Each structure stands twice: as structure tokens, then as C-alpha cells.
Amino acid sequence: MLYTGNVSPHFTYGELKCHCCDYNGTTQLLVNQLEVMRQMACDLFKKETPIIISCAYRCIAHNRKLGSKDNSFHVKGLAVDVVRIGEWTADDNHAEIISLASRAGFRALRSNGCVHCDLGNMIRR
Numbered sequence: 001m002l003y004t005g006n007v008s009p010h011f012t013y014g015e016l017k018c019h020c021c022d023y024n025g026t027t028q029l030l031v032n033q034l035e036v037m038r039q040m041a042c043d044l045f046k047k048e049t050p051i052i053i054s055c056a057y058r059c060i061a062h063n064r065k066l067g068s069k070d071n072s073f074h075v076k077g078l079a080v081d082v083v084r085i086g087e088w089t090a091d092d093n094h095a096e097i098i099s100l101a102s103r104a105g106f107r108a109l110r111s112n113g114c115v116h117c118d119l120g121n122m123i124r125r
Helices: 028-045 060-065 094-103
Strands: 051-055 079-085 107-111 114-118
Touching (some): 028 051, 028 079, 028 094
């Protein structure tokens, strides 16, 4: 049976798992930083503010299918791709999302309709 519950107060196993194999190798460090970023967004917007993720953990097969490297931060469970934070979309508000993610401890950059956020600044390869 596949685990489908929450991995933290605001993020589920399902939204962080690999789209290919359903395994979730997301690290607790990443989940903790997502919670920090979410709280910062709630404080900024002064209301409950969801973070919508298009991709988090990826198995190597899925990562290769996307043309990414085997040692990417997604494979290590240390990256997410954010498409929306509250009213901000990655397409229209990428600078704001990058700024918020950076203040929350992420290394962030615009990438293919999302904002890629990883913890490469905290972890050595």
C-alpha cells in the first residue's frame, strides 16, 4: 500500500513524490524549509497561503527522461519546482517567488514555467 498522508502540516506525500514511480525520497530538510517558506508567505499575504509544487523528488529514471543529470538536487530529495505561492504565479511573479525562496534559505531560479528551489547552498555535492 502506498503511503498518502502528510509529511508535514502543509505538504502531502503525494505532492512531493516522483511522478514516475510514486516513491518519495524528499528529505526532511527540504520539507522543513518548505514549511519555513510557507510561513513567510502567510506572514507576507496575512492569510493562509498555499505553495503549489509541480515537481519535487525524482527517481533517476524520471530525471533522465527529463534530460537532467543523475546527481541533480531533485534526485537527492533536495529540490522542488514551485508554480504558485498564493496569488503569485511562476510565470508572472517569478522575481517575487525567487526573492521569498531565497530569504527562506533556498537557492532559486526561473526554469520552464516554474521556480526551481533547491538547498544546494546548504549541502555539498
